[in-house]
Amino acid sequence: MLMANGLVKRFRTRTGLTTAVDNITMSVAAGEVLAFLGPNGAGKTTTIKMVAGLIRPDRGQVVVHNMDVTGRPALAAARLGAVLEGSRNLYWRLTCLENLIYWGTLRRLSPSEARSRAVELLRLVDLEQCQHNTVQTLSRGMQQKLALCQALMHQPKLVLLDEPTLGLDLVSAQVIKAMVRRLAGDGVAILLTTHQMDVAQQLADRLAIIRSGKLMLTGKTAEVLARYSRPVWRIAVSHPLPADRLAAVRDLGWSIEQPTPADLLVTPPADDPTVIYRLLDVLRPQPIRLVQRHQADLAEVFRQVMAEGEALL
Amino acid sequence: MTSLLVAEWRRTVIDLVRYPLETVSMTVVMFAVFAGMFFGAHYLTAAPFGGVNLAGVVIGYTVWTLVMSAAGFMGSSIQNEAQNGTLEQVMLAPWLTVQIFLVRSLMDVVEMLIPILAVLAGLVLLSGAQLHWRPLALLPAMMTVVTAWGIGLMMAALALLFKRMSQMQMMLQFALLFVIMVPVAAMQGVVGAVLGLLAPLTVQVSVLHATLSVAVPGISANLWWEAAADMALWFGAGYWLLRAADTLARRRGIVGHY
Numbered sequence A: 001m002l003m004a005n006g007l008v009k010r011f012r013t014r015t016g017l018t019t020a021v022d023n024i025t026m027s028v029a030a031g032e033v034l035a036f037l038g039p040n041g042a043g044k045t046t047t048i049k050m051v052a053g054l055i056r057p058d059r060g061q062v063v064v065h066n067m068d069v070t071g072r073p074a075l076a077a078a079r080l081g082a083v084l085e086g087s088r089n090l091y092w093r094l095t096c097l098e099n100l101i102y103w104g105t106l107r108r109l110s111p112s113e114a115r116s117r118a119v120e121l122l123r124l125v126d127l128e129q130c131q132h133n134t135v136q137t138l139s140r141g142m143q144q145k146l147a148l149c150q151a152l153m154h155q156p157k158l159v160l161l162d163e164p165t166l167g168l169d170l171v172s173a174q175v176i177k178a179m180v181r182r183l184a185g186d187g188v189a190i191l192l193t194t195h196q197m198d199v200a201q202q203l204a205d206r207l208a209i210i211r212s213g214k215l216m217l218t219g220k221t222a223e224v225l226a227r228y229s230r231p232v233w234r235i236a237v238s239h240p241l242p243a244d245r246l247a248a249v250r251d252l253g254w255s256i257e258q259p260t261p262a263d264l265l266v267t268p269p270a271d272d273p274t275v276i277y278r279l280l281d282v283l284r285p286q287p288i289r290l291v292q293r294h295q296a297d298l299a300e301v302f303r304q305v306m307a308e309g310e311a312l313l
Numbered sequence B: 001m002t003s004l005l006v007a008e009w010r011r012t013v014i015d016l017v018r019y020p021l022e023t024v025s026m027t028v029v030m031f032a033v034f035a036g037m038f039f040g041a042h043y044l045t046a047a048p049f050g051g052v053n054l055a056g057v058v059i060g061y062t063v064w065t066l067v068m069s070a071a072g073f074m075g076s077s078i079q080n081e082a083q084n085g086t087l088e089q090v091m092l093a094p095w096l097t098v099q100i101f102l103v104r105s106l107m108d109v110v111e112m113l114i115p116i117l118a119v120l121a122g123l124v125l126l127s128g129a130q131l132h133w134r135p136l137a138l139l140p141a142m143m144t145v146v147t148a149w150g151i152g153l154m155m156a157a158l159a160l161l162f163k164r165m166s167q168m169q170m171m172l173q174f175a176l177l178f179v180i181m182v183p184v185a186a187m188q189g190v191v192g193a194v195l196g197l198l199a200p201l202t203v204q205v206s207v208l209h210a211t212l213s214v215a216v217p218g219i220s221a222n223l224w225w226e227a228a229a230d231m232a233l234w235f236g237a238g239y240w241l242l243r244a245a246d247t248l249a250r251r252r253g254i255v256g257h258y
Ligand SMILES: Nc1ncnc2c1ncn2[C@@H]1O[C@H](COP(=O)(O)OP(=O)(O)OP(=O)(O)O)[C@@H](O)[C@H]1O
Pocket: A011, A012, A013, A018, A019, A020, A038, A039, A040, A041, A042, A043, A044, A045, A046, A047, A085, B252, B253, B254
């Protein structure tokens, strides 16, 4: 649905040229959620705006729904919806319903189509009871939900979300996440940025991590997590293990770390999912509270990718 | 194009109804101004506008109001949208930026014309005054407003690139007043023709003036052509400049900056 090829953007600043985005290539398929991660100033917003046509790339192409929209912002706009970061996205003097109808008709819906679509969307995000309130009276979370509805009025096949859950409470964030899942289920391609790794981990089918405008890592979320998971098991026991048990474990060829006396991090000689039974046999009948294979979370992956990037410089 | 017109028209109506105080105060101002003209008209007919009747003064004032709106609206609108953070979303609509802001400016003109026409109708009924004017005057009136849109598009181009426009707007009013005062019609020969072609509004205003004068106007075909060419030049230049500014702003990544 979205293909971005070799996007480059340099900005003229007081100190000279800065390269905000440096040769980024990525794609998002229909029904797929791509989380675009990176530290502050990495170039996420710049990339999103290049896709949206608000920033014209110095080099590279943006193809949306098989149409090259590079440098043709009105064409790009007709094919996508976007919620931009730090931007209001809505008119404060209009009510929720009026806003949605306005943005819908601006995107070529008839007023009656826009109205029924608006009512449907407001119901989906739990805002129907506020539909006649002006936007200036809404809370941050309500505004963000409304901004999402606004971007969806014309049923775009590609949706760009720049930090959609920033500053939202758990319930509002949950509503936004549910909408993202629903859209993906309907075959919409979604590109989102976030600094909340748990949000990315819950939503993203694929990841792209950038740093200083360069793509550091892309891949399916599950595969990336698996790749960064180490074959380490954590065993928590109620009482410190007797020394002979520890020795028996070492005799099996396992290495042992003991962050605390009741906590073992053990690495087997071979990474085999059934290897743990041999360890448990040795430990029997010691009381065990927890057995867990190490599972990298996205925060850990992110830290590690950043550290690797640091090492490359 | 109709969906753009419909969208902006609905927004204008909502704004008029939601904030009636603004509409009412505008109507009151218009009423005061026009009442002054109607009941003090005999002063005006005597002197500085010599030969222009009440209808001429009324139309002249109305056109001046619309010119100010057409020349200033798009620039301040872009500045406001940038300040409020909605400009990016507007520029994400499937229209050219120049189309959207032209339509909005048109709506602003319509929004001003409604109270003006209402007040005028009221005053005519109230005072029993007769307005004598030739429908032909509408043509140069429209040409004047369209030329002012050319200036407005240029101001919009500047606003898109620099965003802060308040000082510029103040200067614009003086510049327009000055330009309109240039007595092109009186200038003969090459100098007059060249000046008329380059300076915005002067030719259109002198044609308007001629169609409004009490005496049967003798407007040369040349002056009409000049007015039309000047209008096309300014509007075309403005349109091109705003499109160029649109591209440049996107290139520099400053669409949403304020
Ligand atoms: N219009 C501009 N002019 C000059 N420099 C810019 C412009 N827009 C962005 N930059 C620079 O480009 C770099 C990337 O910025 P960008 O906003 O894309 O980062 P980001 O990944 O979205 O960061 P954050 O997580 O803070 O939102 C930054 O160094 C920023 O200062």
